[in-house]
Amino acid sequence: MKKRLLVKVLAVAITAAFLFAGCGGTDNGGANTGDSGSSGTAAADQSWDKIKEKGELVLGLDDSFPPMGYRDDNNEIVGYDIDLAKEVASRLGIKLKLQPINWDTKDQELNTGNIDCIWNGMTITDELKKAVLFSDPYMNNQQVLVVMADSSYSKKEDLAGKTVALQSGSSAKVALEGKTDFKASLKEVIELKDNTLCMMDLQTGNVDAVLMDEIVARYFIQMKGEKYRVLDEGLAAEEYGIGFRKSDVQLMTRINxxxxxxxxxxxxxxxxxxxxxxDISIIGK
Structure with missing residues (x-):
């Protein structure tokens, strides 16, 4: 009898323990699963729902990056990326807010919630992929060297012992770091706030060349006539993408x-x- 009674007591205790654990999982463990588990994270992603609810997408950009996004003579922000984003916002039934940011800290602006995406000719790099979720590439690009049209430079080797300018925090810097021999051959590398300042330094003779996006370089040349020239050999092939927070898969997918x-x-x-x-776009092709 004692043995039979002991078995019954143990059975009741075990059942109670399971019930208690189940209740604990419902109150606490279930909430934590949504934050840390992979399936829970997917279920908790309401990034597009939140944008739809507030009715506005905040787009972060460098407002001095023609022709992707820049200020025109009326101080209005215009550009290729701006036109794309406006059309996307219109089709999704939301407003578009253009938010100029410090390009050096673009991923911080995104991850602290100051902006909802980075959409401004941003090069997809392995380093940025660690902190940013990218859309499909929508345009090809490469880093090129721009010189004055009347200069004697015809290839990058001609710039040995010369000074090159580039935009701080840009993919031009990444491309240069990857060309160690070329970088070592230069006298100096000057980093400036934006490409417009780099091109001004080129024009005044403060630097001998500017390393920048070909898309931007060609636009400058188109606007300024034959004042500038692009050297034939590029430094690095690239692709542009739209950047989102790593957790915002729903929002990225909707825009993509x-x-x-x-x-x-x-x-x-x-x-x-x-x-x-x-048409130089590549998305959907």
Missing amino acids: DTLKEMAKDGKITEISTKWFGK
Whole structure:
């Protein structure tokens, strides 16, 4: 009898322990799963729902990066990326807020919640992928050297012992770091706030060349005539993408899919032709 009674007591104790653990999981463990588990994280991602609820997408950009995003003569922010973003926002039924940021701290601006995305000719790099979730690439680019049109430079080796300028925090710096021999051959590398300042230093003779995005370089040359020239050999091939917080898969997917729709119905071709004279987009192709 004593043995049978002991078995019953143990059975009741074990059942109670399971019930207690189940209740604990419902109150605390369930909430934690949504924050740390992979399936819970996916279920908890309401990034697009939050944007839809507030009715506004805050786009972070460098407002001195023509033709992707910059201020025109009326101090209005315009550009290729701006036209793309406006069309996306219109199709999604939300407002677009353009928020100029410090490009050096772009990923911090994103991850602290000051902006919802970075959309401004941002190069997809392995380093940025650690902190940023990227959309599909939407444009090809490369880093090139720009010199004055009347200079004697024809290849990068001609710049040995010379001074090169580039934008601080840009992919031009990353490209240069990858070309150790070329960098070592230079007299000096000057980092400035934006490409406009770099080009001004080139024009005044303070530097001998500027390392920058080909898309931007070609635009400067188009606007300024034959004053500048791009050396034939580029330093690094790149792709542009839109950056989101790593957890905002829902928002990234919604915008990415909308861009693909725009590519399919010809809207991106229309915008690209407006800015570049032809369709140079790659998303949805």
